[in-house]
Amino acid sequence: MRGFHFTWMIRLEALSFSTVAIAVSGVFLAHAHRLELQSQANAYQVEYDALTQTKSFAAFESEFAKVFAKAHHDDLPLTIIAMDIDHFKAINDHFGHLAGNQILTGIANTLQSAINSQDIAATLYRTGGEEFTIVCPDAKAEAALELARACWQGVRTHPFVADKYKIPCTLSCGIAELTFADARADDLFARADKNLYQSKQRGRDTITLFGQAVADMKPERAMETYTYFTQRVVDVKHNLEVIANEVLLAHYCRDQDRWETMMRPEPLRTQLAFMQEAALMNTKERMSIYLNAEEFAQPDIPELLGRFLTQADAPSLLWVNLRQLPSAETLKQVRPRYEKYDIRIIPDVLHLQQDADQVAEILPLVDGLNISLNGLREAFSDNAEAEAAMVAWYQRCRKFEVDVIFNQIENSVDADYVRNVLKGRYVQGYAFDQPELPRLG
The missing domain is CATH 3.30.70.270 (Reverse transcriptase/Diguanylate cyclase domain)
Structure with missing residues (x-):
């Protein structure tokens, strides 16, 4: 009897231990389940907006x-x-x-x-x-x-x-x-x-x-505040042959009811997106875009433009225009990257005489100069002086195979001045190409 009692005591203690173990396991599992639910709730709160139940x-x-x-x-x-x-x-x-x-x-x-x-x-x-x-x-x-x-x-x-x-x-x-x-x-x-x-x-x-x-839902109202357009650069000595199409940005002035070309360049990626989205790329023609000074110096920009030129509908040649004259040191550093993809570098020259020393220094490092007609007129007192100065610049530019492009040619008077006084060849402006911009008002 004594052995029998002892055996049942062992069994009861084992049963009690098992019960406790099961209870503890149940508590642990319940706690783990609550933690999992809480984790799911936290994840939902991060992923979804509490008010609208849309994703956050x-x-x-x-x-x-x-x-x-x-x-x-x-x-x-x-x-x-x-x-x-x-x-x-x-x-x-x-x-x-x-x-x-x-x-x-x-x-x-x-x-x-x-x-x-x-x-x-x-x-x-x-x-x-x-x-x-x-x-x-x-x-x-x-x-x-x-x-x-x-x-x-x-x-x-x-x-x-x-x-x-x-x-x-x-x-x-x-x-x-x-x-x-x-x-x-x-x-x-x-x-x-x-x-x-x-x-x-x-x-x-x-x-x-x-x-x-x-x-x-507003009929007869202005739709565009800004718009892109292209304007041709032409050769006046070869029947106005188009040598490039320049991408430009215009802003609509409501007070004067007209479009004005904006002088600050838009970011490069915006210009490239425009060329793709608006389908204004003329296959196999040369295109001209603007870069700001910061973009021009970035090491990855030439590669981006190079990839752009590999597309099936890309232009045959790309010009990079610069609103600001770059330093010779900057050009020495970045020019090889652009040459790798046969991309031409053409800075704007707003005041040729005033910036003559800097222009002369960078001539061996650029492919062309965009010369402001208005800046030239301000610099010279008469036509003879202007013609003599440009003859000297043509000689310098020919030495380095640098093209001279006159821009801001707005009317027939400007066109005659470039042809007869400055003896220019490459020109750009409304006198030679007036894009059809949206009529607003």
């Missing part, structure tokens, strides 16, 4: 970088739509933040419904207070534009109600498609944001694509 800005930064890298590497289409709720601050100030939050939620739902109604893969993100971004992988601009129209029209026709008030809302949108010139995700986003800004400048409630308004 943090998710956008992470996911857009990956989508861009894949599209860039595999040469796939990618388009993004940047959107901003018009007059949202006024809604907040007038109706209160609670109403503002209801509007944000309602618009997010409307945008998601528009995405669901379209046959396009797209993801919606809240990327700012009243800003949303839609990423459309594998989509060209045309397909993304249809989605943007659905979003824009859906918001402007939806009866948003907040705190018993009926509040009409509109969107401003900017669209950008991935191009060869976009080296980073930020480059593509910046162009979409720039188009969004132009929609705002046009009075809001507008979609802008490739720098032009493609949807708005």
